[in-house]
Each structure stands twice: as structure tokens, then as C-alpha cells.
Amino acid sequence: MKQGSCRERLNAELKDRLRDIRTLWRLNQKHPDASHPELGKFKEYGLVLDYVAKGTFQDQKRGYFRWQLSWGGPADEFRFYLDEDLDAVEIRYLFLDWNDCASKKLSGDTYKLLDEIFQHFKDIGIVEAERAKSIS
Template identity: 85%
Template sequence: MKQESCRERLNGELKDRLRDIRTLWRLYQKHPDASHPELGKFEEYGLGLDYVAKGTFQDQKRGYFRWQLSWGGPADEFRFFMDENLEAVEIEYWFLDWNDGASKTLSGDAFKLLDEIFQHLKDMGVVDAERAKALSS
């Protein structure tokens, strides 16, 4: 049986991720130490946030922040493209599997949710710290 392509799987994977993130974010907002029985804590969801400087990858024209949720095959992540004030101007979801990948630009409620989370990380100092770390190496 042939594996579906990343493009064919993209919308389902994004829908599942957004459902989990929305659940954890609401729980976190009520109480930062709250834990979901299956998903854990918001702060522990995913692998981490880092800054990917312009030119890190071949033909990469601009830097972005990456919230990497999983790694390997498959992997998925959100990419936050910023303006000069570190305000999100575009947020993409990427679903990647060996030698295949697909992405979708977020809009509407999905964009608002991820932007709200990014603003929270910015307020906590995580965004500035990750950007400084990447640009100093």
C-alpha cells in the first residue's frame, strides 16, 4: 500500500495539531501548571522554539522562528516570519516526511491562536533569547 504524500496528509495533520495546541493553550491560560492526561503540559509540548537565520538552508531568503513539534519521519513545525518589530506577518505549518514536504500558510483562527502563543513567548523573553543565540553563533 502506497504511503500518502505530505500534501495529501497536510490538512489532517494540521487539524490534529491545532486541536491539541488549542486544548493545551486553554488549559495553560487557566493554570500554567495544568496538565492534560494524554497531551501533558503546554510548556512541554513539542521539541522547542529556535531561530533559523537567513541562509541557514540553501535558497532560504529570510529568517524565521521555528516551533518544532516532532522530528524525523514524519516531522512537523510552525514557522513564524516576522517584521522588524518581531511581529508575525506570516505563519506557516510544515509537515515533512523523508524526501517529501508540504506547507500551509495559516489564516483566521489558526493564525490568531499561533500568534497569541508567539506573543506570549515573546513577552517571556524566549524569542529575543533564541534570536540572539542564533545570530551570535
């Protein structure tokens, strides 16, 4: 059965991800070791938060932090584009599947949620540690 293009699937994939992330984030705010029976713990969600330096990929004009949630086909991630103070100025969701990719710039409540989560990553030291790796 042929699935639609990434563009056709993007909004549904984002909606599903956000449902899981909101659930886990609420649990994490109550207690960092709280666990959801199907989703696990917030701190175990996704694969990695890392820094992708400018020029890593062909035609990549600026660096970004990537919260990679899944890998392979399909894969999805959030990208955080930052200012000089390491504050997000743009957040995008990307859905990728074998030579196809679609992205969506976040806004409103969705942007606020992901920005809050990125602040959490900063507060616990992941952002600075990943940035330091990229410049060493």
C-alpha cells in the same frame, strides 16, 4: 502500507495538531502548570522554539522562528516570519516526511491562535533569547 504524500496528508495533520494545541493552550491560560492526562503541559509540548537564520538552508531567502513539534519521519513545525519589531507577519505549518514536504499559510482563527502563542513566547523571553543566540 503506503501513506499519501505530504500534500495529501497536510490538512489532516494540521487539524490533529491544532486540536491538541487548542486543548493545551486553554489549560495553560487557566493555569500554567495545568496538565492534560494524555498531552501533558503546554510548556512541555513540542521540541523546541528556535531561530533559523537566513541562508541556513539552500535557497532560504529569509530567517524565521520555528516551533518544531516533532522530528524525523514524519516531522512537523510552525514557522513564524517576522517584521523588525519581532511581530509575526506570516505563519506557516509544515509537514515533512523523508524527501517530501508540504506547507500551508495560516489565516483566520488558526493564525490568531498561533500568533497569540508566539506573543506568549515573546512575553516569557524565549524569542529574544533565541534571536540573541543567532547573532552572537
